[in-house]
Amino acid sequence: MTDTTESIESFRARARAWLADNMPRLADAARLSGDDPAHWERARELQRKLHAGGFAGICFPEEYGGLGLPYAYQQAFSEEAEGYEMPIVLNIPSFSICCATLLDVGSEEQKREHIGAAIRGEEVLCQFLSEPSGGSDLAGLITRAERDGENWVINGAKIWSTFAYGADYGLCLARTDPEKPKHDGLTMFLMPTRAPGLTMNRIRMSDGTDEFCEEFFDNVVLGPEHVVGRVNDGWTVASRQLYHERTAVGGGSIYTSGYGQPPTRSRPDIVDLVRRAGRAADPDVRRTVGEAIVMSTVHEQLVERVSAGIEGGHLPPAAASVPRLFHAEETEAHADALVRAAGASAAVASAGNAFEDVGLHYLCRQAGSLGGGSSEMARNLISERLLGMPREQAADRGIPFNQIKRGTR
Template sequence: MTVTTTAPGALSQDEAAAFRQRCIEFLDEHATGIHLDGDPDPRAEKRLRAAQAFQQALADAGLAGITYPAEYGGAGLTKEHDKIWRECYAQYPFMTSELTISHGMCLPMLAEYGTEEQKQRYLADNIAARTVWCQMFSEPGAGSDVASLQSRAVLDGEEWILNGQKVWTTLAHLCDFGIVIARTDPDQPKHAGISMFIVDMRAPGVEIRPIHQVDGGLHFNEIFFTDVRIPAENLVGDLNNGWRLATAMLMYERVAIGGGGTDGVTHANADALILEAEKRGVLGDPALRNDLMDLYIQESVKSMNSLRTRAELKAGKTPGPAGSLGKLQGTLVSYLARDLSMRVVGADSIAWDEEGGHRWSTQAIRSMGSGIAGGTNEIQKNIIGDRVLGLPREPSVDKDVPFKDLRVGTQRD
């Protein structure tokens, strides 16, 4: 007789099977894809509302925020439950891409670094997508070098007064709250003297302007802060320790971008292009078949790297610099998929008759931004070289210079 034992606290086979079935039943009903009915949806309003509806149904079913404690609005389940959910979700249309920043970056930061009061106030609504969050780091003079930011927060009694500008903020026009970093002590070197705050996106003095993108989209924004008052209790973490928190949040961002929201080994780009090549009768081309197989392999390896990163997260570790590997590889996969799609689709990638034919050109154009969002490819290579491979760092001439003495942004003679 064979006796199956279960580690203490682990799910039994029956429990795992029952939870998997519960996930599948929910996904069968709710993960039906996001349908825009021909609407280009340039500001992503429809896509976000669909994502919120899905997430709220998930919360009602007790499946949202699986590993977050129940007292903060999560499901209070185990990492094993989370793995099963992600494996199931990988087989269905992804419904929550517009919540990637809110859930993949802001939520874990609040859970890890927020005060008890902040967790009680914000986590449950974030998990259920009753509120949506954005991240505000980049500025016109501080992109890849975010530490050169000039937005300034000055303490006035029990409030901070924020002035400055942010740019490339995704979905800011639809968000309720945002996490922002600003300079709070210009007498310290640029990587010091920065603090992180929670900002009400509808507060007086917050102005949001859309950025018109080459693909017709308008989901990026620039934001202007004019004497915006932030309650002192909205400081996240310690004063003047914002760069360490920003670095942690960027690590979460790279995992969110490079790892996606599902689990398992996936190769969606290769699968779609193989089907398209078969439909167009070009799958017999041996050179094309070889390149499609290369894309399939690259996507599979990317998934495996993401699984390793997620295993670290499940072990309770904050994402480390290895997250840059997944982010960089994701960019290279998008470039390869773009070039292959142009070969498979041919002239239809430029001019098309069928409804939805623009998808190939739109996908190609959007791939250009993948090498910028979450840090450029060059920044990822520097991080990998320095912090993963242990190679010598590039020289830094401004390391110990007070920020006010640097000639950056508008601080020029």
């Protein structure tokens, strides 16, 4: 770890001066849509700037290209970076989920090569986990990887891969031994998104965004160096990945830099909206808006408390499911409050309608209860691993995967 003799205040002051001299102001930034390849080029360019300025990968270890500093330094930097254009789109999943997972379970070579490249703005990573047959039952996936000499040949399909079109590699979970019980025969691969045999399509959502992709693997060949962790021990890797995903989605990752969400799904400002709608005096609207704001405040404090608990060892990693679950509730409360405040205008999506964003935002109301594993899964984790309640019944536990009945009644 870096010699942290530089105080947080000195680091903050240095960051403030550097940001003012080097990073573009958010107010001047071109609003690039997710469709636009320039969006990704811009994010990489901004990341390269952060790296050149010595403010990239603040919490990643120095040997892998980071600064090796405690989270308080990252928080100070993120606070100072408000109002500047930041490569927010690289935070989730590339840094906070994929690089964080490689840091925990990747080989020394993978850590040096890929974490370093991501910090320098040269590489972006994404996740190939969910499949068309289901995401909640992740361990029941059917994409298979078969040995061919020392290589692996991968066939199958993945879906809902966020920002995969902008990524260079995907962490891809595949079944390598169908004779083992479902959790035991899996292996994680670091798959190039442009590997021969991989076909990627964008998925356009009802709100017009298309950050999701689906991928089809037709005899994608990967060498042994693409295996992350050990062969048939992919569940260990996936478990770390899911932990980092819950932490990131819940808002508590130490590996994200800067605040805010990618521009494709930014949340309208609720107080501004109520004023514009002329409904600031309506007691019902005031109560709903107040409740939504309270939810946000509680969420922020919950993230801080649970993150500190996990970091200090007072809480198990499974506690990351608590802010993750609350994030979904908070997102839904906000989406509802926005619609209530905007009234009927929220339902009329037409160019020039000042409240169009509210209606579009509402279409993604449920995203928070699915991304990072569904809310029901989060509740299961909290009850089983945090509260010590009995495990959910599973008819397929301990049975070889190829003997489990699927798609039958």
